[in-house]
Amino acid sequence: MYFNKIVRFSGYHYGKKIRLFSNLLLIILGNCFWLLSGKLAGASEIIDISDREVLLRELSTELKQISEVEKSQRLLRRTSDETPRRRKTLKDSLRVAQGNARQDTTEPTLTVGKNNTAEDSNYLYSDLEISTDSESETSNSLKQVTNVDRLRDVSPGDWAYEALRSLVDRYGCIAGFPNQTYSGSQPLSRYEFAAGLNSCLNQIERLIASSEAVQREDLDTIKRLNAEFATELATVTERVDSLENRTAFLEDNQFSTTTKLIGSVWLNLTGAAADGDVLVETNDLSVPLFLRPPGRDPVTGEPTVLEVTDNPEITLSDLVWLTFETSFTGEDVLTTRLVVGNGDSPANVFASAGTYNTFGIPFTDQTAGLQGEGNSEIVIQDLSYNFPVGDNFRIVIGPQINWYAYFDNNAYTYFLTGASSFNSIGSSLSNAIDRGSGAVVMWDISEKLKLNIAYLGESTEFLPSPPFNTASNPDEGVFGGTNTSTAELTFSPTDTVNTRLMYNYSHLNADVNVVGGVIGGVTGEPLQNGLADAGAGRGLDVNPNDGGLKDSFSHTIGFNFDWEIAPKFGIFARYTYASITLKPIDRTVNVQSIQAGLAFPDVGKEGALGTFSFLIPFDVTNGEEFLVSGAGDGGTQYEFELTYFYPVNDNIALVPAFYLVSNPNNFDENPNIYVGNLRMQFNF
Template sequence: MHKFLLQVLPIASVILACHAVDSYRASAETNAVEVSSKQTLASMNYDREAKLLLPPDRSDRHATNRTSIEPETDLATTPRVEIPEAASGDSMAQVTSVSQLSDVQPTDWAFQALQSLVERYGCIAGYPDSTYRGSRALTRYEFAAGLNACLDRINELIATASADTVKQEDADTLQKLQTEFAAELSALRGRVDALEAATAELEANQFSTTTKLSALVWANVTGAFADGDVQFESVDLFPPAAFGGVVARRGGRDAVTGRPVVQELTDDPEITFSDLIWLNFDTSFNGRDSLKVRLVAGNADSPANQFTSAGLYNTYGVPFFDQTAGIQGLGNDVVIHELYYSFPVGDNLEIAFGPRINWYRLFDYNAFTFILTGANSFNSNGGTLVNAIDRGSGAVITWKPSKQLQLTAGYIGENTEFLSSTIAPGFNTSSDPRFGLFGGTYTATAELTYSPSQNFNLRLLYNRTRIQAIGGVIGGATGEPIYGIADNGGSAVFDPVTGLVADGGLDAGLADTYGVNFDWLLTPGIGFFGRYTYAKTNLVPGDGEIEAQAMQAGVAFPDLGKEGALLTISYVRPFAILDGRDFLVAGGGNGGVQYEFEANYYFPLTDNIALVPAFYLIANPNNFSDNPTIYVGNLRAQFSF
């Protein structure tokens, strides 16, 4: 036995803590009362109500350094003893007996008595054959730890069984052992009290409010060129200064033909080198909730934007991180990208709410189009038609009833960092009293995710959107599922003399969008992914209607060339018009269907630095079947810390 105790109980106080805390809790749960050692051990006429055989000093869990309950000694008059250094770690206290310094030998009666109790009552689990072996002495504190374990075990037997479970002679033996080792038991009890107090303090203050800061920094080199002159639908060859001096083109109709005004870009844009920075502040108040704040700044305007029709800014061939982040033309201004609070309700439900929720953080996720590592152009990282709002005010509820199913639903009113109501009333409607949370542009979304395994995810999405008209037209930055600009079919007429576009005659658009999205890791080295979206937009007032579809199909090669790397190759149709082309002032083209091939290779150099080359081929750009092909190349350096 002593060999086992030497192995298992070298730190006697720690072991005693485990037994002592359990015994204390058991005694509290049974409403037991304390009795003296003589009453408990000297005879078997123990208290039938308490049904407990108590180790020393269980009467006051907050008291320290008490002695054991001596025979015929009242608790109120129990004297204190000093704790020897071996037990407490403090300076050596005075001892009054040589026996207090003696080890317990295998030949001592105490050793043999405790061994007999252990084997009879199973106080301590020993070797696999339930025996205790060895030939080395135990210190008195190691021995006291074993004795305390036996006291706990016999208390348990008495509390749960009949009185004859514990024999009279064993009770007498325990009484003698408890008396002889009273000082050691008391000393260890003091250490347990201190440990309990420390544990209670930790439990009461187990979490303090903490904010974690992380950052992502990107440097982008981007170039774009075409095989010839590119047609695009816009009244502006170069955008007006009122929109920041960047490519925020306007759509309009020719006053004579009523057809959309078409321009041509004859010169390729220059190569650009730009930056984007995200600062993420993640605060938790109780360890399970999260207050997320993201500040961003950037100065990019991708060269590919020079080729786009009105309403298609930051769409095809534009890497997601090749952007300004804030209002175009105000490069490197710091803006709030995200601000929301989330918390769990039980084990399966989570609620997020705030003035600026990132819709794409909570919906339409795909493992192989994740913006940091996967296919990450604006047309690839999310469904092109699914949502008119990137970020906004509202709430999202996520319910996960099982490992295989997740249901996410939310309502968000548009409130986006790259738009401003000072540019045009109708942007950022949720914070504008003229429109409010329920009167401007908003989206209500429900998504069901089915994951039969860790390697396959299928998502079904429905979106109901109201799109606020600006200048009588809808589309552009808050126009999905419209890719381009739409009016009532003829009112948005351009006056070349004044440079103004007449009101397009619309108040709003009401859209229903249905999407399916999957990712499938077939083997560790190859995966497949795809999306399909169908959308119908009703133009208000009137009975105008635009139907469109979008699709994406791709293949992914995880860990290609290096662990953590990812190569994705995909085919994308961002906006194929099925019906209602006549309502489009821009984006309809001449009836062609734009399609794209994209390749993206994420290559981590270290845990914090990655290089990401990407290539984009855009055929039939702007839905003109006779437009030349556009090629876009991007090299991104990504730093995370």
Template sequence: MDKFVWYGLPIGAVILMANCAIANCAIAPGFQENPNLPAVDYDRVSQVPGIDKIYPTENLHRPVDVEAMEQVTSVSQLTDIDPSHWAFQALQSLVERYGCIEGYPERTYRGNRALSRYEFAAGLNACLDRIQELIAAAVTDLPSKEDLATIRRLQEEFQSEITGLRERIDPLETRTAKLEANQFSTTTQLRGFAAFNLTNAWAGDEVKAEGLNPFNARRDPLSNRPVIREVGEQNITFSNFVVLTLNTSFTGKDLLVTELGAGNGNPGANNYISAGNFNSGGVPFFDQTVGVDPNDIVLRELLYSLRVANSLRITVGPRINWFRFFDANAFTFPGTGTSSFNSINSTFLTSTKRGAGAVIEWNISKQLEFHLGYLVESLEFLPGNRPASDPSKGLFEGTNTITAELTYKPSSNANIRLLYQRSNLDRNSVVQIDLRPIFGVADDGFGGGVRDATSDTFGINFDWLMTKGLGVFGRYTYASTHIDPVRVGIEDGRVNAQTFQVGLAFPDLGKRGALATLSFVVPFDILAGEKFLVSGAGNGGTQYEIEASYYLPLTQNIAVVPGFYVISNINNFDDNPTVFVGNLRTQFSF
């Protein structure tokens, strides 16, 4: 018997099936290589939240997971294979007869998923290895004469397609060898993001703000009222923001994230803001100083994530980005959606933007997901040894939070998230509370000090893509913070407040991949306890903001994002002039 034909039967069948699969199941003239590989999800960045979606994917704030393939012995083990499908018999033969098809860990084949040339080469190699094993073992279940006749006919009929496929594989091997010789790392991916920010803030008159400056709040010793300053015209600023992320996987089921950042942003809007609210209303998210000083290179994140079961992942680390795991929203990620600090997440969250500790993620079902985290403050933009690494405070005595969030997905286009956070808040160096959920600074109501505080925060967050071109989103958060004065005779009490946001999103507006958003935000509406606020209460007014942003991708790696904000009753003074902020961001990602 013709030795080439004898050995070529399974080989030809494999090549024919692979060619058919690559061409979407028709015996097509070939396939087109796509040079634009999809970007790996770049997880959230910043001084408050993160970019969890600079690269739009289905789950931005989730670490990259490389799923392992598992060998199956019967086609019935693949739960998404329909026996009536036209390719069922061919797949059954490759699985049960030749044993060279693998499935995903959850026992699926994902037959409709696009196949890369690298994956094809790997699958073809697995089948060839299996064929060699069968021949070496002298397996009796070898091809019949009818099989040989069939393969001869198929080889003749599809000779041009097979030849074309071989011509494509040869250059692939050369390119693969070149990539392997020049790759950065066998286990590590380098991702980068850079932004240029051109920003201006202006008002028709001087703006009133509480505090000697954005960081120092005091009361007038005679009137006991908060000290108020007036701020005039600001100048246009031009700043930078850069983040480099190393994503390392050792097993394919784990992820080590090491992220470095630097920036020099400090727009004029920061000068309009009351003490305790630096980087809040009117400040574009990427217009920030990442470290203590401008352009300091700092370690923004360091965490290790491991999938311990199909539905369970555990993350631990000395500097975890809280926003990777909580308070996500499809339309408010700063890289592609809303763009100011007050619009990308709840203004009451969180005092542990980065922290040491652990987070557990549990995929209960296709519709339910539960996250639980404990973090001790480890902020990269504050000076000195942070509580998590300070032996006088450590993992349990410093500022810390316990956060629980339940996500319900009624459909593939909608998410509803319920969140609870318990916070233990350290007082600052002048014995005041200036940490979230306090949107400002709290003392005992008479200029005296307070003890460490506790707070309870409750939130709901939703996003819904109603049609291909229209989405809605929103948040509501309520917080209650216990204030305990140091001086005897002064009663303790609570600062109760709420914040909410509603918005519209317009995906693919003007261009595929673009996203326009319009957002209305009330950042700090005080319900009780104004007397404890040495900054933040204003004269009893309620600040509100209207923000418009438009993410316009120019290429896969370059985008421009204009933004415009209108802020009324800034700092909760109802007699303050309206503040306007314009921002033009050009961002680069790789």
């Protein structure tokens, strides 16, 4: 085996200084021992190397590293599994060389096969640097190697000097530098030394190709040199052992803390219009849209219904996300997201009480702070820490974890590139907590099967506290207030098919923001598209300020999938069913949502995506008598959405979208609502 690399780490001082001649000798011994090593104990006059092809491939690999010789520090970043292999190679070379030197043989001759060429066997010793005497014993850097004429420890008259020069002259172990001069009075730089080694090794290749023989006197010389410098050879082995330990330490600790900024900016031009007057369930149209209160007729007990007669004006809004991702080990991520926006989308004008930011609303046409106020308030939307546990688990903990980053995903409804409205980017029945305090556990069971589990207490940036954001309220905390538990199993049988089965359990406190004693609304999934009270005779018809409920418990089951049937065609779908138990009346409301769509990747341009989505966001199957908002006249609202994501370049995209909403607010007699949105998107 050929002599391996001896490498210097700048910044480290080795206590023993190796005499300059001894170190250079190690280079020559490495070449010569490799050339001479074989089964010398045999009786044959000529020994063949049978594994020539394998050896030549190894040597060729070494030659490709010559360009890195000037960068010895790069060795510190090489994979940890490479160092033991190299150490073993070096030890094997020394052991074979020493063993060969001690054998007492009868005038052997070593002949190498005749079919090798320089092109077949490029090899070298790279990244090589050996210490010399320095002015200070405590120097942190090693001097450059010098050439043969400057070997101060061995005089020209010494036998070792003459033996070394004889080997060099006979076998061309050092054949000179690229300019064909030896530069005997000049020190060698790493570049020159590497070039010299390359010349030497090229010369050895020519010897191999021409089947040159090695005679006994040279074997005797190598034996004597080995015995004379056995201490130095042992020192080299010790240095390699130390090198392995130092390399492993530096590889484990080389990562520096880094923070990456991911920015997204959206500009939204949005308009909405209806074919006629739109019926909405509320008892006051004069208040801000987000604060529209529900009510019941004190005589009939039926929900209060008013009409919206005017179409809203076109709006231009913005939304900015600045996400800072910090890693401390290279495998973990601390996420901090700052958000500011001023959106209040026009279609909210047509929404019943509690259904703000549901149908006909582009997801990025929203505010960042308290909903409905339309002011530019900077808030923290996501603050979480993601880290690995073993090979197959990751855990996310934090006071504001984004639930949608880990659940109910779909390749064609991701809001940045796919379907774009609030109702279509995810199930309209999950989750009651957009952001929450708690933890998420992600388990990669296999390549095709993954399981995510989460528990979150309410901590949402756009809700007032109190009564919301109970996780930070000492009176309720993470476990006593509104909270959800979620489990989702993802099965991906192929690269083009993903299926997800989700279960969600929610405990919701009654809303006391607008009126007390009601459950649901935009933060009340699975009653996102409605509000529930205790019903006629016990609800808002009896007390307009208290709907009679204290809290609720719900069970939600969802299924969603995406399938890329062909390179430019895919399908997607969602189905969600939920059962909500109202407390303290112990009555149940059951609802479902349905979505199905087509996707057209790369339509018009590579990276583009067109989607067509049909959905029923909120279909009441049982308990509509407890809905003070959202049940309408028993009709079923359905929506059609067409979105086209067009990337102008890697950082800018234009996204036009059109929504058609039929039977809005679940009133059969309501006219259609039309929504148009043009989004300009910047990512950096």
